[in-house]
Amino acid sequence: MFYRRTALIIYDILSVTASSFLAILLRYDMHLDEIPDQFLMPIRNFLPLNILLTMGIFYLFRLYHSLWAFAGENEMQSLVMACFLSAVVSGVGLNLFKVSGKPVPDSYYFMYLFMLISFTFVSRFSYRFLRSHKHRLQNKKNNISVMIIGAGEAGNALIKEIVTSNYSTMVIRCIIDDDKQKMGQFIQGIKVVGGRDKIIESADLYDIDEIFIAMPSAPRTEIRDILDICKETSCKLRSLPGMYQLVNGEVSVSKLRDVEVEDLLGREPIRVDLDSILSYVQNKVVMVTGGGGSIGSELCRQVASHKPAHLVIVDIYENNAYDIQQELLQNFPELKLTVLIASVRNTKRINSIFETYRPDIIYHAAAHKHVPLMEVSPNEAIKNNVFGTWKTAQAAALNGAEKFVMISTDKAVNPTNIMGASKRICEMIIQTFNKHYDTEFVAVRFGNVLGSNGSVIPLFKKQIAAGGPVTVTHPDIIRYFMTIPEAVSLVLQAGAYAKGGEIFILDMGEPVKILDLAKNLIRLSGYKLGEDIQIEFTGLRPGEKLYEELLMDEEGMQDTDNRLIHIGRPIQLDEREFFIQLKQLEDASKDEIADIRPLVAQIVPTYVYGQNAAENEVKQ
Incomplete structure (x- = not known):
């Protein structure tokens, strides 16, 4: 560092000297013999003092302390200001040493400033340029060719970071933007080659490896359209998460994330006014059963953010319970939190918890939900889902809870399948309880959530990471999808609408083909379908549908203030017969009878199981 600083000082002495004489030489077209002595003498006499003063100015502006290998806009501003001040000092000093009249021509000052800035700039930024050029040459064989989509502020910030980095192995080959005024222009030396219609052509022409989408403020529909084009290129796709990154000045390569398949759903995120809705949660004792699961843990997060008097989490799986406990303790240090390990099947334990904590609101998310696993263990589905719900709902009613919201499913x-049939019985229990207790009992029914435990997207990602194949049960299978935060937000809003007895049905948008999800995820991961990764069809699993429904025909539909939440009218049932059948079902599940499904079918007439169910699905 000492030698580098000394070298800079010597260079600056020479720069001040050269700038002083070159400025006057340029004024006279480099003809030294034509320069009058009255101009040369003040320059020569003031030079030693000019050097000392300029070195002092440079020192004050920290031109000898900055790490010029990483210099940016601030360093450039300091350099220009230091040189400008030196020129001002030079003007004052020359007038003190003048012989007669003007000490130098007026143009001298501008030429001096220009020359000094040029010399100083070269000394400070040439090292960075040479180092960067050397780095690029060293990594030329391993460079990642990048296309940037979006020539706005976010794109510019991203391009600047990549271009100026000495450690990045990325090379930006081209920029895409639909703004016609930007086409053909250059950003940081990189050309805007055209609009989205040029994406596929440019990816091939420039041999692009990765595409960065720098459009944080663009609507989801526009992002989806661009992704639909990009996925045909076999390039890996990455994007900036959102507009807040730009607002907070956090646009950088580190903020890029891999494009996820949910980006291709092509709709804006579902937003609800949780602040007004969750007023009924504030200062209440809230219990979440199954609070460590995908849905349950998100319920806990959103409830915790709205200041409940006490949040009680109940879960049978200690690892999940521990994870959400630690997360909430870190993010909400003021939250009164109790995490309990318990099974909803244990009557005495559940009753004891309710008697101790007296929850006002219960979100019942504890359930066995994996369809294939429950098909081979149907008694467990009945014990946990049906009678776990019964016992928890009864404890809520007997201990004066205000609301009981059960998480149901489109299945x-x-x-x-037995999982779906067990959940239908749970809905029937909820609607029956609502008639006999003051507690408001409701159920919320929705489809698949992206990224939840056991869902198809994490499975596909693991299979792709392992090199394939990606397994799809049937080429025509479709599902409704929603993100976990979206689903939970609507669950909370439905809870606010609850008057008791309703089955709330969430609008999941348009159904999506699972095969299309698999294809898109393969392409978004940068692999070629059929070459790098194969798709295999494994056949429908026991109890699996080709499509899911959200409403039974006889339920009808009633709207709410939120267009994404609807209410299915309760179906009338013979309560006496229902309770007799439930007792028979409970005894059968405890006795571990070989096939409990015929008893379930007596309670749920729409339940079709076994080979007939699969055949009906394929025919449809």
Whole structure:
């Protein structure tokens, strides 16, 4: 560092000297013999003092302390200001040493400033340029060719970071933007080659490896359209998460994330006014069963952010319970939190918890939900889902709870698997309890959530990471999808609408083909479908539908203030017969009878199981 600083000082002495004489030489077209002595003498006499003063100015502006290998806009501003001040000092000093009249021509000052800035700039920034050029040459064989989509502020910030970095192995080959005024222009030396219609052509022409989407403020529909084009290129796709990154000045390569398949759903995120809705949660004792699961843990997060008097989490799986406990303690240090390990199947334990904590609101998310696993262990589905719900709901009613919100599923509609049938019985229990207790009992029914435990997207990602194949049960299978935060937000809003007895049905948007999800995820991961990664069809699993329904025909539909939440009218049932059947079902599940499904079918007439269910699905 000492030698580098000394070298800079010597260079600056020479720069001040050269700038002083070159400025006057340029004024006279480099003809030294034509320069009058009255101009040369003040320059020569003031030079030693000019050097000392300029070195002092440079020192004050920290031109000898900055790490010029990483210099940016601030360093450039300091350099220009230091040189400008030196020129001002030079003007004052020359007038003190003048012989007669003007000490130098007026143009001298501008030429001096220009020359000094040029010399100083070269000394400070040439090292960075040479180092960067050397780095690029060293990594030329391993460079990642990048295309940037978006020539706005976010794109510019991203390009600047990549271009100026000495450690990045990325090379930006081209920029894409639909703004016609930007086409053909250059940003940081990189050309805007055209709009989205040029994406596929440019990816091939410039041999692009990765595409960065720098459009944080663009609507989801526009992002989806661009992704639909990009996925045909076999390039890996990455994007900036959102507009807040730009607002907070956090646009950088580190903020880029891999494009996820949910980006291709092509709709804006569902937003609800949780602040007004969750007023009924504030200062209440809230219990979440299954609070460590995908849905349950998100319920805990959103409830915790709205200042409940006490949040009680109940879960049978200690690892999940521990994870959400630590997260909430860190993010909400003021939260009164109790995490309990308990099974909803244990009557005495559940009753004891309710008697101790007296929750006002219960979100019942504890359930066995994996369709294939429950098909081979149907008694466990009945014990946990049906009678776990019964015992928890009864404890809530007997201990004066205000609301009981049960998480249901679209698989409860015309079920073809024991999991869906068990959830339909849970809905029937909820609606029956609502008639006999003051507690408001409701159920919320929705489809698949992206990224939840056991869902298809994490499975596909693991299979792709392992090199394939990606397994899809049937080429025509479709599902409704929603993100976990979206689903939970709507669950909370439905809870606010609850008057008791309703089955709330969430609008999941348009259904998505699972095969299309698999294809898109393969392409978004930068692999070629059929070459790098194969797709295999494994056949429908026991109890699996080709499509899911959200409403039974006889339920009808009633709207709410939120267009994404609807209410299915309760179906009338013979309560006496229902309770007799439930007792028979409970005894059968405890006795571990070989096939409990015929008893379930007596309670849920729309339940079709076994080979007939699969055959009906394929025919449809």
